[in-house]
Amino acid sequence: MNGWRKQIVDQIPYSHHSAILLKDVDNLLSDEDIILFLQEKNISLVQVDDRAEFRRIYEDNLNNEKGKWIYRVTGNKEFTFPFDMLQQGYYVELNIHDIMPSFSAQIIRQLDSEVLDALYAVSPQQQGSLSNKDTCNFILKRIYKLAYDLVETVEEWMNLLIQIHDSRYPLAPILKDYIKKTIERKGISKERLLLIESKGIFYQYLQGQWEEFVKQIINNDLSVKDGYLDTDTYHKEHFMHSEQIHRAIQHLFIEGRLQAVEIDIERNIPLCAQNGVKQRSYNPLKDIEFLVDKVISKLSIERKHNKEWIEIIDTYSQIKDLQLHYNTEKETVDSLTSQIEAQFKEWILTDYKALAGLSPYIKPAMVHHILPHLQLKDEKKQALIIMDGMSFIQWKQIKRTLESNFTFEEYGVFAWVPTITEISRMSIFQATIPRLQESIKEEKAWKQFWNKESISDMHITFENILAQGGFDSKELSALEKSNNKKAAIILRNIDKLTHGAIQGLEGMYAEIDVWLKTNYLQDLLSHLKESGYSTYITSDHGNKESVGIGKVKQGSLVETKGERARIYSDLVFRDDAAAQYSSVKWPNYGFSDDQHFLVAESGEAFVTKGQHIVSHGGISIEEVIVPFIKVY
Known part of the structure; x- marks a missing residue:
């Protein structure tokens, strides 16, 4: 542990106290390396949001002599730790200003940990305290390497936006505002200034501009001569005539951020534009x-x-x-x-255990963070669509059919392992780790979560649908109730296709294609948008194509007999199966001590030897990391 993380950890007297009450003003403990360090010291990090739940967890832990706990309140929310807990524990307050005093705390508290790493490395070069303006300038120039103050033309602004949205470091809102205030003095239109706000909306804008360019220059044969674009007849002041722009966006077509435009006949397209044009001879x-x-x-x-x-x-x-x-x-x-x-x-097997302790406030890290993340949004009506069993691979296929009508902000979240519906989807609705969950149905959990936010059941809907045939808005209570505020919609289609995929992923791909042609999902999203919903799409787990290694014959000795995961109440029986079959003994992170898990190796399943299936439950990347999408 070194750098700013060491300074943080050094302020926490974990060696001398078993219970630490911590006010994390700037969300500094939401860092994988810090959480893993604390876990290695047998310290559990508990996020405190609800006082009643906090009291229950705290008193349960009082009887446990083995562990240590940090109870963390994040941000500047009004929360006072109970007097009796303050008497028994130790209170700490963490603040970003104590770590890097040369910079404005108002600015740097919005930076993610990777940007803080880079800033901390160069902070010794800064003597004295910087204002908000100078802090912004320092970060943008030294960390992001953005020459934002040199922008004079639309073309230069577009190049800057490509650089910003393509950066591995997300740009904090306060830095975006600073850039906008600088650029608006250069005569850039308000519409184009706002493109800095959203990566999805910017890419949608680029897509439209590229399609217009291809239509006017290439499809109309204006023409392509000797591998060069003759743009004399195209408006020279339009930024899309720039080969520098073409080169800057070519990888976006390959990565699927932008869609190549099909042209009518074969042409000799110059290298700087080739990826953005799809000809009949296209080879992937x-x-x-x-x-x-x-x-x-x-x-x-x-x-x-x-x-x-x-x-x-x-x-x-x-x-x-x-x-x-x-x-x-x-x-x-x-x-x-x-x-x-x-x-x-x-x-x-080593680092996943840290994710549950991350904060949901900037974006969710795990599926149980999704509802707390939505709770923070200033949105009157929210719809959460859970595509049961959808992996990132299926999302790419689905996205292609939708992106002509919608814009997406795309992230990824981690499912709970074992990646089965009754564990990972319940974690979405109960918004907590499995060990702390109640034995209630998903609909009740969904309503209870929003009831705590003073939203009554009359403003909350829950649907669980196998979406077949054409879409009918009358079948969804979320669309029938004009006063609805929170809508959960589970679509079971992909999971249904997964368990019937006798032709593997290729067969699933074809089946999903058939379903997408019904336009059910497109019509659903359109109706939600028209009804004023802010819509999110996610999944409870993904899926993995696997080959059987043989059925585990233990009869009633196992509680859950999944194709890629098995759950035991007795450790001996779990270990007995692990000794006989290729498998992974999964640690029960986030679960009670009386549950034990066995998961299949990647590409293998506990089914008849040689049988090909598509299933879920294991720890493959296709099962564990699922999409989390904001729809515009």
Whole structure:
């Protein structure tokens, strides 16, 4: 432990106190490395939001002499720890200003941990205290390397936006506002200034501009001469005439951020525009090779965090989508899959346990963070669509059919392991780790969560649907009740197709394609948008194509007999099965001590030897990391 993290940890007297009451004003403990360090010291981090629940957890832990606990209140919320707890425990308050006093706390408290790492490394070079303005300038110039103050034209503004939205460091809202105030003096329109706010909306804008460019320049043969675009007849002041812009966005087409435009006849397209134009002779080989290299580059990072794994599954899913769509390069993709799964298994067995302790306030890290994250949004009506069993791979296929009508902000969240519906989906609705969950139905849990926010049942709806045939808005109470505020909609289609996928992922791909042609999902999203909902799409777990290694014959000795996961109440029986079959003894992170788990290795299942299935329950990256999407 070093850097700013060491300064944080040094303020927590964990060696001398078993209960620490901590006010984390700037959310500093929401860091994987800090949480893992505390866990290695047998210290559990408990997020405090509800006083009654906090009291219950605190008193339960008083009787446990083995562990130590940090009870954390995040942000500047009004919360006073009870007097008796303050007498028994030790109170600490953490503040970002104590870590980097040279910079404005108002600015740097909005930065994520990776940006803080970079800022801390250069902070000794700054003597004296900086104002808000100077702190913004320092961060944008030294950390993000953005020459925002040199922007004079629309083309330069678009290049800057590409750089911002393509950065691995997210730009904090306060930094976006600072850039906008600087750029608005340069005469850039308000519409274009707002493109800094959302990556999805910016890419949608670029998509429209590119389609217009292709239509006017390429499809109309205006013309392409000797591999160069003749743009004399196109408005020179339009930023899309720039080859620099073309080069800057080419990888976005390969990665699926932008969609290539199909053209009517074969043409000699210049290199700087080739990826944005799809001709009849298109071969995905080069695109797959580009994406494979990108994943391998990510895999070479020695110390990976959850953010890197989300980036890996996002790119890998684009590769799989190309492979399934064009039925090509299976051996290349299978080889990459093996590399990913080997490293992901190593990571998940050591670092996954830290994720539950991360804060949901900036974005959710795990599925049980989703509702607390939505709770923080200033949105009058919210709809959460849970696509049961949807992996990132299926999302890529679904997204392609929807993106002409909608814009998406895409993130990834981690499911609970074992990745089965009754565990991971219940974690979404109860918004807590499995060990603290009640034995109630999903609908009741959904309503209870929002009841705590003073929203009555009359303003809350819950649907669990197998969406067949055309969409009918009258079948959804969320759309029939004009006064509704919170809508949960579970669509079971993908999970249903998963368990019937006798032709593997290729068969599932074809079946999903058939379902998408009914336009059910598109019509549902349109109606929710028209009804004023802010809509989110997520999944409870993904799925994995696997081959049977043989059925585990233990009869009633096992509580849950999943195809890729088995749950035991007796450790001896779990270990007996583990000794006989290729498997992983999964630690019961987040569960009570009387539950024990056995999960299949990647690509294997506890079914008849040699049988091919698509299932879930295990620890493969395709099962564990699922999409979390904001729909516009």
